[in-house]
Amino acid sequence: xxxxxxxxxxxxxxxxxxxxxxxxxxxxFSGWDEIAEWVICPPSLYLNSCFEPCGLFxxxxxxxxxxxxxxxxxxxxxxxxxxxxxxxxxxxxxxSERRHYVGESTELCMEKIQQALxxxxxxxxxxxxxxxxxxxxRWKQCLLEQLSPLLSMPEKSVGKCMIAYEPVWAIGTGQAAxxxxxxxxxxxxRSLINESxxxxxxxxxxxxxxxVKPESARALFAAQGVDGFLIGGASLEVDSFYNIGVACSHxx
Ligand code: PGA
Numbered sequence: 001x002x003x004x005x006x007x008x009x010x011x012x013x014x015x016x017x018x019x020x021x022x023x024x025x026x027x028x029f030s031g032w033d034e035i036a037e038w039v040i041c042p043p044s045l046y047l048n049s050c051f052e053p054c055g056l057f058x059x060x061x062x063x064x065x066x067x068x069x070x071x072x073x074x075x076x077x078x079x080x081x082x083x084x085x086x087x088x089x090x091x092x093x094x095x096s097e098r099r100h101y102v103g104e105s106t107e108l109c110m111e112k113i114q115q116a117l118x119x120x121x122x123x124x125x126x127x128x129x130x131x132x133x134x135x136x137x138r139w140k141q142c143l144l145e146q147l148s149p150l151l152s153m154p155e156k157s158v159g160k161c162m163i164a165y166e167p168v169w170a171i172g173t174g175q176a177a178x179x180x181x182x183x184x185x186x187x188x189x190r191s192l193i194n195e196s197x198x199x200x201x202x203x204x205x206x207x208x209x210x211x212v213k214p215e216s217a218r219a220l221f222a223a224q225g226v227d228g229f230l231i232g233g234a235s236l237e238v239d240s241f242y243n244i245g246v247a248c249s250h251x252x
């Protein structure tokens with residue numbers, strides 16, 4: 001069985017000192033490499049300081065966002081080239097917090113994906129329905145709208161992306177989606193991929209995100225079609241991040 005992909009999304013948390021403490025604490029846990037394919041996405045200001053310790057543990061580095069532009073007068077933006085130069089190999093794109101707080105559209109996300117692919121960063125494209133959309137039975141329509149523009153890209157581009165299904169109502173709430181909901185959605189996503197790029201339907205990595213904890217990880221990883229997790233709160237402490245990996249390795 002393939003190792004799970006476990007991506008830490010630290011969001012806007014930690015001081016520089018906390019970052020050093022995190023990597024120090026990692027030394028108390030062994031076998032990182034065997035357990036999972038780990039990725040850490042710190043705030044961009046800390047990327048430089050994370051590169052070396054990540055390398056020691058064979059952990060990949062990722063950005064939490066990327067500019068839709070290549071370079072120039074875009075105050076505050078971080079370009080794909082900059083992420084690449086700092087050693088990133090992944091980048092999260094379209095996280096619901098960016099869609100909701102900053103108003104990012106799916107169209108903008110596609111431009112960001114193009115930028116990421118230009119420098120060979122793996123885009124982790126986040127999709128997910130709101131609570132209302134789930135309540136009103138409109139989750140398929142929402143996911144279709146978020147996914148279709150990606151799936152209309154050529155196979156060689158889509159094949160370089162990972163997809164993270166993150167229902168908005170499960171993020172940071174302590175209330176993860178149920179096994180049944182996750183399996184249904186992941187199967188739906190794979191069926192959409194199958195319609196446009198048959199060869200990618202089985203191989204595309206689809207992660208789940210939303211209140212994944214060490215206690216729930218084992219059961220969630222057993223869900224059909226789940227290749228790993230995008231983890232917020234539980235990735236901030238080394239022991240819970242590590243124990244999510246351990247739980248996955250005990251999952252059948
Ligand atoms: P959470 O966040 O694990 O704290 O729910 C997940 C995410 O937003 O990626």
